[in-house]
Amino acid sequence: MSAPDLSIRLGPAEIKNPVMTASGTCGYGPEYGPYTDLSMLGAFTTKSVTLKPRKGNAPQRIVETPGGMLNAIGLANVGIDEFERVKAPEAAKIGTTIFANVAGHSIQEYVAVCERIDAIDAISGIELNVSCPNVSDGLTFGTDARLLAEVTAECRKVIKRGALIVKLSPNVTDITEMARAAIDGGADALSMINTLLGMKIDINKRRPVIANRTGGLSGPCIRPVAIHLVNKVYNNVAKTAGIPIVGMGGITNWQDAIEFFLAGATAVSVGTALFTHPDAPMRIIAGIEDFLRKNGVASVRDLVGALNE
Numbered sequence: 001m002s003a004p005d006l007s008i009r010l011g012p013a014e015i016k017n018p019v020m021t022a023s024g025t026c027g028y029g030p031e032y033g034p035y036t037d038l039s040m041l042g043a044f045t046t047k048s049v050t051l052k053p054r055k056g057n058a059p060q061r062i063v064e065t066p067g068g069m070l071n072a073i074g075l076a077n078v079g080i081d082e083f084e085r086v087k088a089p090e091a092a093k094i095g096t097t098i099f100a101n102v103a104g105h106s107i108q109e110y111v112a113v114c115e116r117i118d119a120i121d122a123i124s125g126i127e128l129n130v131s132c133p134n135v136s137d138g139l140t141f142g143t144d145a146r147l148l149a150e151v152t153a154e155c156r157k158v159i160k161r162g163a164l165i166v167k168l169s170p171n172v173t174d175i176t177e178m179a180r181a182a183i184d185g186g187a188d189a190l191s192m193i194n195t196l197l198g199m200k201i202d203i204n205k206r207r208p209v210i211a212n213r214t215g216g217l218s219g220p221c222i223r224p225v226a227i228h229l230v231n232k233v234y235n236n237v238a239k240t241a242g243i244p245i246v247g248m249g250g251i252t253n254w255q256d257a258i259e260f261f262l263a264g265a266t267a268v269s270v271g272t273a274l275f276t277h278p279d280a281p282m283r284i285i286a287g288i289e290d291f292l293r294k295n296g297v298a299s300v301r302d303l304v305g306a307l308n309e
């Protein structure tokens, strides 16, 4: 059997393999340069970019939890001016597909940042972060279907060249409603899930450990939730609409990635695992290829939603 086909497509973006990095867990690229060969990735996703630079929340912003971590970074980032001038050209040197993650406080802010990023040749698409749980108003867009459709549609108007991926929040009652709204607004793909809201208390100080009080839970502890939600969105919305899903949430090895494909994801992103194993995505790519070869599967696309019900 010839080498299995690992290529996938997210809207207009053709991607050499289905393994990506999750936004916010690997900066803008060069930070990981000394530790691993990012050019092997299917795609690299940057930290969220906003119109103005942001310092983010006060420390303590991160704490380890059983099977994961809580973070309340609060969208600390360099802002679009420095992203355009410094970070995007640096990310371009990675030598693979680059997606920029965009966040904002108003529809106008999302649109302004998307328009400028779509003009950067090195960026192949935009992931809209409508679901950050760590800023005071960050959840509004991701938890209100009407607003979500509107912000997606307005950004769609200015994203003429790249792919538009909308990142869904798990902190909602019915995620399929949000998936439909994003697709109605013109999303080429959905990514899911962002972190789950959580809290940890220092029992001696009787205070929340995270200065922001709450944070976003990520890592292996959220994987069963992510698998369930990917499968739900795939079965109820994405499959019929023909919209690919980028699955994420606690992926640490190739077996986890295969689980996401079977649940309905076309690609996967690795986030928290990078903190302990910066080379995890590379081992995952090799493991997927091996699994396909051993099982006589010609293309990774053949695994998408291929669950025996």
Ligand SMILES: Cc1cc2nc3c(=O)[nH]c(=O)nc-3n(C[C@H](O)[C@H](O)[C@H](O)COP(=O)(O)O)c2cc1C
Pocket (backbone or CB within 6 Å): 022, 023, 024, 025, 047, 048, 071, 073, 075, 101, 129, 132, 167, 193, 194, 195, 217, 218, 219, 220, 222, 248, 249, 250, 251, 269, 270, 271, 272, 273
């Ligand atoms: C420290 C940290 C920072 C993050 N920052 C962002 C961000 O800026 N934008 C975003 O869309 N998601 C952000 N996320 C969420 C991740 O991209 C991902 O959706 C989530 O962590 C689940 O994947 P994981 O369990 O593999 O980490 C962040 C996650 C962590 C742990």
